[in-house]
Amino acid sequence: MSQKTYRVIQWATGTVGTVALKHFIANPVFELVGVYVTNPDKVGKDAGQLTDRPATGVLATDSVDAILALEADCVHFSPLLPDVDTVCALLRSGKNVVSPLGPVYSNDICSGDVEKIEAACREGSASFHGSGIHPGFVGDILPLTLTRLSDRIDCIEVSEIADKQKTPSVYIDFMGFGQTPDELLAKPNCMTGAMHAFAQSIALLVEGLGKTIENLTETHEIATANSDIPYPGGTIRRGTVAGQHWEWTAWADGKPLVVYHLYYRVGDDMEPAWHLGDSRHHIVVHGSPSFEVTLQATKDADGHRPFLGITWTALLGCTTIPQVCDAGPGFVTHIDLGVVQPRGLIR
Ligand SMILES: NC(=O)c1ccc[n+]([C@@H]2O[C@H](COP(=O)([O-])OP(=O)(O)OC[C@H]3O[C@@H](n4cnc5c(N)ncnc54)[C@H](OP(=O)(O)O)[C@@H]3O)[C@@H](O)[C@H]2O)c1
Structure with missing residues (x-):
């Protein structure tokens, strides 16, 4: 060595x-x-x-x-x-x-x-x-490595779930949290076109499985704060954007082969209530056999699991x-x- x-x-x-x-x-x-x-x-x-x-x-x-x-x-x-x-x-x-x-x-x-x-x-x-971590690991080389545990694969789902209240960053602003939904949708932010950055990881996984992406589709859901949500560095006001869910699906042979979910939120008190639980990365391989892997921090002294993405x-x-x-x-x-x-x- x-x-x-x-x-x-x-x-x-x-x-x-x-x-x-x-x-x-x-x-x-x-x-x-x-x-x-x-x-x-x-x-x-x-x-x-x-x-x-x-x-x-x-x-x-x-x-x-x-x-x-x-x-x-x-x-x-x-x-x-x-x-x-x-x-x-x-x-x-x-x-x-x-x-x-x-x-x-x-x-x-x-x-x-x-x-x-x-x-x-x-x-x-x-x-x-x-x-x-993502793009770059949890949606590409990690699931590709896990596919060696499979007899047959129908679909791979990869989720990144991050609570920005516990690990605040400039991305709270950059991703448009704290704006009204109309403001968020009216102007581009750093997540506009993010699908194309994540598509590189999807391509590594799909091509690693011997397939090519036929089509990529995107959905974007918004959750608004039920009350003022304080975080170190600011407050998400009631009625403004407190949670966002992006879903990017790569289709192959006319079916969804890889689905990425990004759930970013500031706290929990929002509508719709997604009941997301701790920050984590989660991979589900649907097929034969079906199995899942969760990647998360161990609990800290307060019983929380910090987001380790950074x-x-x-x-x-x-x-x-x-x-x-x-x-x-x-x-x-x-x-x-x-x-x-x-x-x-x-x-
Ligand atoms: N692939 C992944 O999984 C992944 C995950 C997380 C982050 N990232 C990427 O990694 C990069 C760094 O992320 P980060 O969380 O470290 O970001 P950050 O905390 O905002 O730090 C970025 C640093 O860039 C410098 N900088 C240059 N131009 C700047 C500007 N106009 N405004 C503010 N700072 C500027 C500053 O360095 P100085 O303070 O030294 O001057 C700043 O501290 C980002 O591009 C992010 O998208 C990738």
């Missing part, structure tokens, strides 16, 4: 980036060599200070050129918004890139980006891997880095990686 260490850069220190940064500091397989930030208050601060850890000697910078000039094996690229041109510049500078912003798998919507990334990989002799998104990226760095240059999917063998977790 390789004892190699990997020189890493953390790009952006939001919720995902901070989890990754803590992992890079703690895991001896990684040597943190750079941190890129946009927030002027963070520039010049030690990575340890940004993560409540002892000083590391690595100071955050807002200079893209300084990051490009660093010698590093990999950049964990987790800013708020996609930026394929910057990803390509990092790849051309010879750094591998792992990113929760994808793309995770080439399809008709993202193939242009994948081609640009592949060209930059060739130029820089580097690799790119799109990571994350933590897992960061760790799924971090744990693939050694293999992505060791892979031949190019756009590397789960199929190319095979069984990922994380390094440095036993410590």
Whole structure:
């Protein structure tokens, strides 16, 4: 087993980036060599200070050129918004890139980006891997792996159920929570067109089963708050959007083959009452035999199960880095990686 260490850069220190940064500091397989930030208050601060850890000697910078000039094996690229041109510049500078912003798998919507990334990989002799919990794991490589337990498959359902009251983020605003249903439906937000990002994961699963997607369909349900719902950072007012359910169905041979459900909510007091229970990921394989798998946090001291989607998104990226760095240059999917063998977790 390789004892190699990997020189890493953390790009952006939001919720995902901070989890990754803590992992890079703690895991001896990684040597943190750079941190890129946009927030002027963070520039010049030690990575340890940004993560409540002892000083590391690595100071955050807002200079893209300084990051490009660093010698590093990999950049964990987790800013708020996609930026394929910057990803390509990092790849051309010879750094591998792992990113929760994808793309995770080439399809008709993202193939242009994948081609640009592949060209930059060739130029820089580097690799790119799109990571994350969903899209990136729970709706693609995890169910694809589980299908080995099947004799016959009729349909696979994958649900992400997240209570944003317990794990608030900028996404409460970005997804239009707290608006009236009419306001939400009148203007696009970050979930407009999200089906096409998740369609990459669906394609990986469907094509992994030897089929092609004939058609993708979407439904979107809204639940409104029965009372004011406070959360750390704000309040969802009575009558405004407190819950949203997206359902994306991939059809093959005229039947639904893969169905994704995303249930995002702030608290529970809403109409309709979906009675969702704890935050979790849930996979149901309908067929012979039919079976289900639930992925959720163990209960904390208060008896709650926190939503681990953000933590897992960061760790799924971090744990693939050694293999992505060791892979031949190019756009590397789960199929190319095979069984990922994380390094440095036993410590
Ligand atoms: N695939 C998946 O399963 C999955 C799951 C969760 C998230 N994600 C993706 O991962 C990315 C990071 O998510 P996150 O939860 O870490 O987001 P976040 O907490 O909002 O952090 C994003 C960071 O990006 C930087 N940034 C750059 N431009 C910004 C702008 N205009 N406004 C605000 N911040 C800006 C900031 O970094 P500094 O503070 O360092 O300046 C900010 O902290 C997002 O694109 C998200 O969609 C993917």
